[in-house]
Structure formats: structure tokens, C-alpha cells
Amino acid sequence: MPEESPRIQYLSGKFGALILDSHALHGDETVVICREGLLEIVRSLKEDPQMDFDFLADITAVDYLGKKEPRFEAVYHLLSLQSHRRIRVKVPVPEDQPEVDSLTPLWKGANWLEREVWDMFGIRFRGHPDLRRILLYEEFRGYPLRKDYPVNQRQPLIPERPLAGTFVDTRSDNKLLQLKQKAEHKP
Amino acid sequence: MKPEPKELPIEPMDLQMGPSHPATHGTIKFNLKLEGEKVLACETEVGYLHRGFDKMSEQATWTQVIPYTDRLNYVSPLINNVGYALAVEKLLGVETPPRCQFIRTIMSEISRVTDHLTCCGMAASELGAITAGFYMIEARELLMRIIEAVTGARLTISYVRIGGLKHDLTPNFAEQVAQAFRKVRQLLSDCDKLLSRNRIFIDRMSNVGVISRETAIDYGLTGPILRSTGVNYDVRKANPYLIYDRLEFTVPLGTQGDNYDRFICRIQEIEQSMKIVEQALKNLPPGPISLDDPRVVLPEKEKVYNSIEGLMHHFKIIMEGIQVPPGEVYFPVEGGNGELGFYIVSQGGGKPYRVRVRPPCFIAMGAFHEMIKGYMLADIVPTFGMINMIGGECDR
Numbered sequence: 415m416p417e418e419s420p421r422i423q424y425l426s427g428k429f430g431a432l433i434l435d436s437h438a439l440h441g442d443e444t445v446v447i448c449r450e451g452l453l454e455i456v457r458s459l460k461e462d463p464q465m466d467f468d469f470l471a472d473i474t475a476v477d478y479l480g481k482k483e484p485r486f487e488a489v490y491h492l493l494s495l496q497s498h499r500r501i502r503v504k505v506p507v508p509e510d511q512p513e514v515d516s517l518t519p520l521w522k523g524a525n526w527l528e529r530e531v532w533d534m535f536g537i538r539f540r541g542h543p544d545l546r547r548i549l550l551y552e553e554f555r556g557y558p559l560r561k562d563y564p565v566n567q568r569q570p571l572i573p574e575r576p577l578a579g580t581f582v583d584t585r586s587d588n589k590l591l592q593l594k595q596k597a598e599h600k601p
Numbered sequence: 602m603k604p605e606p607k608e609l610p611i612e613p614m615d616l617q618m619g620p621s622h623p624a625t626h627g628t629i630k631f632n633l634k635l636e637g638e639k640v641l642a643c644e645t646e647v648g649y650l651h652r653g654f655d656k657m658s659e660q661a662t663w664t665q666v667i668p669y670t671d672r673l674n675y676v677s678p679l680i681n682n683v684g685y686a687l688a689v690e691k692l693l694g695v696e697t698p699p700r701c702q703f704i705r706t707i708m709s710e711i712s713r714v715t716d717h718l719t720c721c722g723m724a725a726s727e728l729g730a731i732t733a734g735f736y737m738i739e740a741r742e743l744l745m746r747i748i749e750a751v752t753g754a755r756l757t758i759s760y761v762r763i764g765g766l767k768h769d770l771t772p773n774f775a776e777q778v779a780q781a782f783r784k785v786r787q788l789l790s791d792c793d794k795l796l797s798r799n800r801i802f803i804d805r806m807s808n809v810g811v812i813s814r815e816t817a818i819d820y821g822l823t824g825p826i827l828r829s830t831g832v833n834y835d836v837r838k839a840n841p842y843l844i845y846d847r848l849e850f851t852v853p854l855g856t857q858g859d860n861y862d863r864f865i866c867r868i869q870e871i872e873q874s875m876k877i878v879e880q881a882l883k884n885l886p887p888g889p890i891s892l893d894d895p896r897v898v899l900p901e902k903e904k905v906y907n908s909i910e911g912l913m914h915h916f917k918i919i920m921e922g923i924q925v926p927p928g929e930v931y932f933p934v935e936g937g938n939g940e941l942g943f944y945i946v947s948q949g950g951g952k953p954y955r956v957r958v959r960p961p962c963f964i965a966m967g968a969f970h971e972m973i974k975g976y977m978l979a980d981i982v983p984t985f986g987m988i989n990m991i992g993g994e995c996d997r
Contacts, residue, residue: 439928439929439930440928440930442929444929469818469834470821471933471940472957472959474944474957476946476954477955489944491931491944491959495818495834498839500840500931500933521820521821522819522968523819523820523822523967525967526964526966527967530963548647548648549647549997550648565656
């Protein structure tokens with residue numbers, strides 16, 4: 415077990431029970447925190463001169479379906495422009511209530527990143543000013559980066575025309591297409 | 602009786618620019634609110650080129666993801682390859698031989714030059730300076746030929762492997778590079794004469810698309826856009842990887858945070874990148890280009906066909922994939938447009954559990970409305986041009 419970094423020690427001293435876990439695997443300092451404490455802890459990471467993580471590098475999520483409980487994890491990567499240190503903040507998010515606080519009050523850049531997580535994982539961000547899909551279209555159903563979203567699922571906005579003599583994906587487990595074909599066979 | 606002169610009603614007009622517009626070299630849509638020609642508000646819509654990079658990567662083995670990374674930022678694909686390979690190697694806990702690191706650095710920097718040349722050349726030609734645009738594309742073509750000679754392809758190169766490279770440089774690589782750089786420098790000096798003090802160009806670029814230092818940091822901008830505001834942040838200096846800590850180069854900084862500064866930053870970075878390539882070529886060590894580890898790198902064909910162990914290692918890597926221990930890493934590299942980060946999660950086994958790319962130009966497009974607010978409709982073209990949005994990377 416490697417020695418804990420002074421920053422993680424400082425954080426666990428300050429927030430105690432809100433910090434669930436911490437590690438520095440491969441040199442990436444990581445804290446796992448309660449989702450109730452997200453805004454408070456990240457604000458302190460940003461504004462506390464001892465931490466000074468003033469740059470939000472990335473927001474993403476991971477779906478640990480069947481591997482971990484709770485199912486989702488929101489992942490934040492912060493950077494200090496002064497010392498060039500990085501820290502990763504992970505927040506477990508349960509499946510039945512996929513919701514975390516938005517970081518848009520702290521960084522405007524969180525806006526698009528959180529919209530992408532909402533789009534791909536269906537995790538809601540409380541307090542987000544404009545939580546809409548970003549890469550996909552509004553009519554899209556489901557969240558494609560969830561592990562239970564089928565890879566071959568197609569959701570065309572305009573019905574696809576079957577073209578005779580061209581490539582047809584027979585492996586497709588496309589439920590929509592199958593349903594449509596069934597409906598067509600029925601007189 | 603003379604009628605009273607009425608005040609002309611000024612109502613904001615809604616205008617949709619895109620998704621396919623000749624001045625936006627990528628499929629993107631701007632929903633604009635205009636007052637006359639002034640942009641009051643801009644809402645950016647992205648995602649037209651979304652192909653599900655993350656989802657596809659989860660279906661492939663670790664090695665099979667490499668061709669997908671080519672297609673992220675396809676004007677500097679080598680940097681994507683290198684970033685992904687470095688992230689997986691960090692997770693594996695292996696380090697590649699020195700020659701491999703040198704070659705990766707050289708190829709990344711050549712790629713960066715082509716990226717900047719594409720961006721600046723296109724931006725110039727969109728403003729009517731088509732000559733300068735063609736000069737830069739000619740310079741890019743010279744480097745593309747070198748890339749093609751080494752990797753076998755121009756854009757979708759898939760040159761880097763986890764733990765090494767596809768193959769070594771061509772025998773006369775150093776000469777070719779020296780020759781090409783001589784011509785590139787000549788062309789750049791011509792472009793400098795054409796553009797840097799050109800009244801029309803400066804009027805269109807200077808004090809347009811201004812973003813302050815604080816706003817740039819607030820939005821998480823990186824690369825030339827952040828550096829044009831004077832923030833000295835370059836991943837190559839901040840968190841050095843490969844051999845960047847052993848090389849001498851400077852990070853060009855701007856002051857105004859406008860399009861002209863972004864342009865100058867990129868042009869100066871081209872010179873710095875060429876210097877890096879020359880330094881690295883001078884000190885290029887001999888030796889193997891791939892790790893000597895049969896769990897990570899495919900064995901030579903001779904071993905595969907003549908020994909049972911070789912065949913077994915080959916079979917294992919092809920059929921099962923490289924076995925990467927469970928864990929997670931984030932590895933940032935300096936891409937052409939800024940910090941290109943790979944966040945990779947492994948649950949063990951031959952396939953990635955999650956591959957996330959931090960796309961620099963997606964994040965820059967998130968701040969686009971801020972850059973263009975209050976400027977004219979025509980200012981969208983140079984501002985968008987200097988962001989260098991690459992659909993493949995922005996929409997993944």
C-alpha cells in the first residue's frame with residue numbers, strides 16, 4: 415500500500431466520512447466521494463489555495479453493470495494550472511436514482527461535458543441550465559453507452575428502405591426492425 | 602401633409618447556419634440570433650458525425666481500437682495513436698524502448714505540423730487568401746508523403762502498436778525530412794509575407810473572437826486557444842511524456858486571445874515542432890522499436906511459422922487480445938488542438954471496458970457562443986476556422 419499523498423490526507427481530514435475511498439494507482443491520485451458532498455468537495459478542490467485545482471479537464475461516466483454496486487460512476491478529472499498536478503474524483507451513482515449535482519456553477523465548461531454524460535448514460539445533473547442531448551438527437555430512446563444497450567440497435571429517424579441485392583446485416587438484433595418486419599408480415 | 606418618419610423596426614432575426622455550409626469544414630450547425638449582422642446569440646449543434654467511438658471500442662480488443670483512434674482527429678492521427686498506446690502501456694506498466702519513444706515523438710510532431718498547416722491554410726483560404734492556403738497545403742503534402750512512406754497511408758495510418766510500432770522508419774528518412782523541412786520553411790516564409798502583415802487578413806482576424814484568460818480557463822479550453830490568451834499550458838511541458846523533457850523547445854504564447862494570436866501561435870508552433878523533429882533525429886538511438894514481451898507485442902513472423910511458442914503467442918494476442926490488468930488510467934497528450942486525454946478502464950481481459958477520449962475541439966466548440974457573441978456574422982468563419990473543429994474528434 416503506497417503512502418497517501420498529502421492532498422488526499424488533507425481532503426480526508428477535512429471531509430472525513432464524505433470520502434469513501436482513495437488510491438493512487440499508476441500515479442493517478444483518485445478520491446471516491448459521496449454524491450451528497452460532490453459540490454462542496456469540488457468547490458474546495460477548486461478554491462482552497464492548498465489544492466488549487468482550477469481547471470476542469472474532463473467529465474465522464476462508467477457503467478459497471480453487474481460488476482459493482484452502485485451501478486454508475488461519474489468521473490471528474492481536475493488539473494492545477496499552477497503545479498500541473500491532476501486529481502480524479504469519482505462519484506458512485508445508483509441505478510434507481512441516477513442524479514448528481516451539476517458542476518456548472520463552478521465551471522461553465524461543465525455544461526457540454528455533462529450534457530454528453532446525460533446523452534450517453536442517462537445520468538441527470540441537478541441544477542444544469544440546459545440538460546439536453548448533445549451528440550444524439552432528441553427523439554433517440556435509451557442511453558447508448560449503458561452496458562445493457564445492444565450494440566447493433568439502430569434507431570433511424572427516417573425509416574430505412576430495404577434495398578434488394580445490397581448488404582443486409584443479418585446478425586442485427588435490431589428489435590425495432592424485427593418488430594417492423596413482423597408487423598409487415600401480418601396481413 | 603408629409604408623413605411622420607417612422608423608426609424602422611429592428612427585430613432579432615433567427616438564422617440557421619449549417620449543418621452543411623461551405624465555410625464550415627465539418628458538419629455542424631449554428632442557430633444564430635442576429636440583429637442586423639451582429640450576432641446576439643449562437644447555439645451550436647454538434648453530433649452529425651457521431652459514430653459511437655466509445656461503444657465500438659468496448660467491442661474490440663485493445664489492439665483493434667488503434668484504427669478507431671486514427672479516425673478521431675484525422676488531420677493528426679499519429680498523435681491519437683500515440684496517446685492511446687501510451688494510456689494502455691501505462692495501465693500495463695510497461696515502457697517502450699528508447700528508439701520507439703524517439704520515433705513516436707518525431708511522428709507526433711510531424712503530425713502536429715500537418716495539423717497546424719491544415720488549420721491555418723484553410724482559415725486563410727476561407728478569408729480569400731487562397732494562395733497562402735495552397736502554399737500551406739503544398740507544405741502539408743510534402744510531410745504527408747513522408748508519413749505515407751513510413752506508415753503506408755496518409756490519414757488512417759494505424760502506425761503505433763501497444764508496446765511498440767508497426768515498423769521502423771524508412772532508411773533515408775532523415776534526408777527526406779531535412780529536404781521537406783527546407784521547402785516547408787520556404788513556403789511558410791512566403792505565407793508569412795502574404796499574411797502576417799496583410800491589412801485584410803489582420804482586419805478580419807485581429808480583435809475578433811476574443812476570449813479572456815479567465816473565460817478560457819472556465820470553459821476548459823486548451824491548446825492554441827488557451828495559449829493565445831497567455832496561459833502557459835502545454836501538456837508536453839506540464840506533464841512531459843515520451844522524450845519531451847529532454848528536448849529544447851518553447852511554447853509560443855499570445856496576449857490578446859483573438860484569432861490573430863491563435864494563428865500566430867500555431868504558425869510559431871510549426872517552427873518549434875520542426876526543431877523538435879530535428880533534435881530527435883540527431884539523437885535517434887539504434888535498437889529495437891518494440892518491447893521484447895510476447896504478452897504484449899506480436900512475435901516476428903519467423904518465430905510464428907517455425908516455433909510452437911511463437912505461434913501460441915501470436916494466436917493468443919490475435920484471438921484473445923492483450924491481457925490488461927484491471928484498473929483505470931488517464932493519459933493526456935498534447936494534440937494539435939489541445940489536451941487530448943484518454944481515460945481507459947480495464948476489468949481485465951482482452952477488451953477495454955471503457956475508452957473515453959477528452960476531445961479538445963468538442964470542449965472548444967462548447968465555448969464558441971462566447972467567442973462569437975457581439976461580433977458580425979462573417980466573423981464566424983475565421984473564428985470557427987481557428988478552432989479547427991475536426992468532426993471525427995468532436996463528435997466521435
